[in-house]
Amino acid sequence: MKRIYQVFVSSTFMDLQNERKEIMETILRTKCFPSGMELFPASNNEQFNFIKTVIDDCDFYLLIIAGRYGSVNKDGISYTELEYDYAVEKDKNIIALIHDQPGKIANEYSEQTPESRDKLQKFKDKVSIGRLVKMWSSADQLLINVMQAINDAKENLPDCGWVRFDTKTEDI
Template identity: 50%
Template sequence: MEKRYQVFVSSTYADLKDERQKVIQALMQLDCIPSGMELFPAMDEEQFAFIKRVIDDCDYYLLIIGGRYGSLSENGVSYTEQEYDYAISKGMKVLALIHGSPDTIALGKSERDPSSMAKLEAFRKKVSTGRLVKFWKDAHELPAIVALSLPQTIKTYPAIGWIRADRAANEDVLSELNTARRQIEELKSQVNENSKEFSPVVGDIAGLQEDFVLKGTYWHGQRTHVWQVQMSWRDIFITIGPYLMQTPAADAAKTYLTREAFRRFNFPGSRIYMDDQVFQTVALQLKALGLVKIDVRSHENGSSIAFWSSTPAGEKLTLEGRLIRSTSAE
């Protein structure tokens, strides 16, 4: 049965943007599902609790170490190291990619504080002890390292993985489905009778040019505030359309939309969240407009996760809205 493995990509953020992007692209080419918190560069304890839940759903842990130790938590340990420690405590297989020549890293991407430098060196030694690591010097080396190392890790240490819900059927599931079908047939007459008494009517749904208010909360000035932005359904979809090419999980799609909507709010802040009921309305509306396909996949541990992708109509609208037109005269 075809499986896709979910890989958590852990690293510091600002200094390793290019490296993360190349690793994520390599993972997608390997038909893996990349996960990571690059969308939350400003880390806090609440977000770290969410990260641990994401790691729980992953099959492998990929760590990239460059020239920075990273933001510190309240206990003085970087969030990157805490992610690593948590993955190790869960017994996950780790693929560590460590910069082989830290002295050559640009000053702007290196630690300057002696304390942080010492913690980084200790972290490098901890990761390198008792496991095979891969060393790199340039971001362009990373895709090849991942392409060679991860399949071998998967072969040697097979994990649970993810499968599509419609491919997860076995004899027990089929038996349950047949039982359910019989029950459905028995209830059809009752449903038909009930529908005569109660027939909900759905009016015309809002079109692409009509507006909707996105809202949520953010942190600024030592307290929580409410933000809201009015956008057309066309703008909402075009905002996240390009990201749907990567078939993101629903949480990632929500993060993409939250981040871009808050930019329009044009006010400084952190810990930015979108009201979940608002996001669920967005999901249903875009699905009803025929722009988004939501595919629920089951994990063998019993959990499930929804992935977003564009329909053909959605891809066409994304291209129409995001491509740069020529300004030269014909």
């Protein structure tokens, strides 16, 4: 049965803008649909409510963590962490990729305050507990990890995904 999977890409944006573009292309090469903030339409919906509906529709939630904690809401929690918490709550298939050499990330792409660095570390720790994560230290390694993780997920979780509308019911 041929299925197409939808992958939600969650990360901070400004520091990983180039990587996100490459990740979107890599997801397309795995014959999946990417979904992320760069593809969102202009909308009257409250931002996080809209994001939740997109996560709901996705088969896989791809989390990329590097040197930034990200933009925070009024409670001081980053939108990336809120997205992750929602994906966990909805029992989504989570693929987590964490940069393993934060000291090598350029200053402009790293948190500058001790408070933000602490929040980032706590978020990394939360993501790593009870879950297999893949580490990365270069853009090339990140893309390889994305491709491998998505292909593994497609193989190990074959029942989710989109099926063509003209597929016979007995073939589903």
